[in-house]
Amino acid sequence: MVWASNDRLERLLDEAGHLTAAPELVVEVLSPGKTNKRRDREAKLKLYSVQGVHEYWIVNPTEQRVEVYRREKAALKLAGTLYQQDELTSPILPGFRHPHQPLN
DSSP states (O other), X not given: OEEOOHHHHHXXXXXXXXXXXXXXXXXXXXXXXXXXXXXXXXXXXXXXXXHTOSEEEEEETTTTEEEEXXXXXXXXXXXXXXXXXXXEEOTTSTTOEEEOOOOO
């Protein structure tokens, strides 16, 4: 899943409605398997970092946690890991608050 603000979305979409640049937020739900987890935590993290994504959330339904990566200077860095009892907020989504619920 991706999210882009209205201002940014106008610049991201081409005439056919395709994204041509990075959105502000990408949310990835981990698929089972070591290869998938490695791809999401390494390859996609690097790609999104290079492309300018502001936040990348990796949802791990098996371990009931969300890893939140935020842009620091020119790279996405782990800002925190949220568990079932934690509340998810984001500086790019003012007013957004989500009590962390079980992921299954």
